[in-house]
Amino acid sequence: DAGVIQSPRHEVTEMGQEVTLRCKPISGHNSLFWYRQTMMRGLELLIYFNNNVPIDDSGMPEDRFSAKMPNASFSTLKIQPSEPRDSAVYFCASSLMLPRQAASGANVLTFGAGSRLTVL
Amino acid sequence: GQNIDQPTEMTATEGAIVQINCTYQTSGFNGLFWYQQHAGEAPTFLSYNVLDGLEEKGRFSSFLSRSKGYSYLLLKELQMKDSASYLCAVRGTGFQKLVFGTGTRLLVSP
Numbered sequence: 001d002a003g004v005i006q007s008p009r010h011e012v013t014e015m016g017q018e019v020t021l022r023c024k025p026i027s028g029h030n031s032l033f034w035y036r037q038t039m040m041r042g043l044e045l046l047i048y049f050n051n052n053v054p055i056d057d058s059g060m061p062e063d064r065f066s067a068k069m070p071n072a073s074f075s076t077l078k079i080q081p082s083e084p085r086d087s088a089v090y091f092c093a094s095s096l097m098l099p100r101q102a103a104s105g106a107n108v109l110t111f112g113a114g115s116r117l118t119v120l
Numbered sequence: 121g122q123n124i125d126q127p128t129e130m131t132a133t134e135g136a137i138v139q140i141n142c143t144y145q146t147s148g149f150n151g152l153f154w155y156q157q158h159a160g161e162a163p164t165f166l167s168y169n170v171l172d173g174l175e176e177k178g179r180f181s182s183f184l185s186r187s188k189g190y191s192y193l194l195l196k197e198l199q200m201k202d203s204a205s206y207l208c209a210v211r212g213t214g215f216q217k218l219v220f221g222t223g224t225r226l227l228v229s230p
Contacts, residue, residue, distance in 0.1 A: 056217055091162060107211070108153075
């Protein structure tokens with residue numbers, strides 16, 4: 001398996017522009033997560049999906065951020081308009097959550113290589 | 121809410137043993153994870169604890185005390201390639217929601 005695939009790897013844009021980050025999870029995984037990582041705040045969970053349905057978006061910072069998962073093999077995270085404080089590395093991760101694991105079990109997240117965003 | 125604390129930075133010598141501590145306060149507990157992250161790369165899974173005690177996996181071991189809200193990652197026979205950040209993460213009441221600490225940057229010197 002090619003693992004979790006993210007694009008672009010690097011993006012530099014100007015304040016006010018729209019940014020779209022893309023993620024292809026591992027085939028067969030039913031959960032997908034978007035994280036943001038900065039030096040100051042570490043890895044923050046933005047949103048996660050289970051079976052393509054958004055379960056918890058409480059980490060999405062503002063209405064400028066939106067995420068979609070139209071099918072099991074693709075997700076996008078969009079920032080519109082972008083601001084300099086959005087500069088960070090954005091990671092997508094996927095996992096397979098089996099019903100009997102709901103209460104325990106190592107639901108291991110596999111991360112993509114990340115998208116480094118710089119907003120000028 | 122959830123709060124996870126780790127030291128920011130640690131240094132150690134090649135061949136030595138180092139212990140990285142993690143304390144947490146969470147609403148509910150459904151497991152604690154350790155991830156390794158090399159600079160510029162993605163986090164990769166190291167270990168998982170859900171019951172009290174020690175889990176050993178080669179040179180790496182992880183310990184959990186649920187009553188104390190405490191875990192540590194033990195790295196033995198340190199190698200230069202172990203220089204990385206080590207992230208403690210806790211799954212609380214949301215069974216899939218994994219919350220990470222800010223990580224401990226470990227520098228291994230010759």
